[in-house]
Amino acid sequence: MSTIQTIPAAGSTQDELYQDAARTYGAALERLARAYEADLEIRRDLLQDIHVALWRSFAGFDGRCSTRTWVYRVAHNVGASHVLLQRRTRSQALVGLEELENLPDAASGQPAADRSHALDRLLDLIQHLKPLDRHVILSYLEGLDAAEIGEITGLSPGNVATKIHRIKAVLARQFQQGGHNHD
């Protein structure tokens, strides 16, 4: 376990790796933090924790996976730790994609009035998911392909494909006005 004494000196490759990653994936990390925490202040703390974890992790970056995979793994792992920690204080029950697919949905059939409402609805959906399914849907929304999602999460390609299929069905149901899209 790293401690404050093991923080490396400034100007190392670790700093450069971190700066590159923060520049490239900064916006994605913000979106990810938003998916793990609804409260603005706690979210800012979480985002900073993700950045700290990322910076620290680059001390052990060995290039065996892409920087992108590394960054998302670190971010999701910090997010999952946050969800576990919040479980103690929040009673919100988390569901899996399978359950979400089968649940009667209060919002289904109601139009999302604008982009902001649609985004709120999407965030609400994501924030109710169990960590592993949350990793998959977020990676999917970020545009990662099934192979990359498998590399980040550790799920088999077949399992990722099944989950993506479910995600598409859930998204379609959540965001399409009931029946109006079928002529």
Next chain:
Amino acid sequence: MTDQKQPDSNQIDSKQAQQLWQSQPVEGIKMSAEVIRQRAGKFERRIFWRNIREYASSLVAAILFAYFFATTHIVLFRVAYALFIAGLGWVVLQLHRQGAAKSMPAAMGALTCLQFFRAELERQREVVSSVWSWYLAPLVPGFVVLTAASVIARPYPVGLAAAVLLDAVVAVVFLLVWKMNRRAARCLQRMIDELSAAENSH
């Protein structure tokens, strides 16, 4: 019948959901390596104080027992209080070793989400499922000696009644703590089983 999707916000498909997600406004927070370094220090201090809060109740109880130890002249009571202090010291040591909030592992990026999440859940399950051995059992010798001291040192039946009452309350509290932790362990095990199922499905 064809599936005609209108390009309005009511009928976005999964591709549109990706666009919606990726185009959401962000604050554009930037942190220099120097700020990160400071933040890492802050993070370690936050972990330190979080752990101190976890230990606080044990430390307060230990101070109280130390006071009782210093003020009583009955040997058996002194032995009981000393056993309590030793037991609480053991509890704090175990809390620090296995249960306390930890710093972020540096190898986080080398672990897949499944590996990391499973390790975290298993660590927490071990902590709560072994609560009897590291949290409750170390306090039992103190209570046994305190019971004997109460019976011997105080006149019958006051000493006996006080001892029975104290032991009954302690037994109920221990039972509740044990049951709550068993429930938490079962909940964590369910989550681990779900991960195993996800890991093994193709």
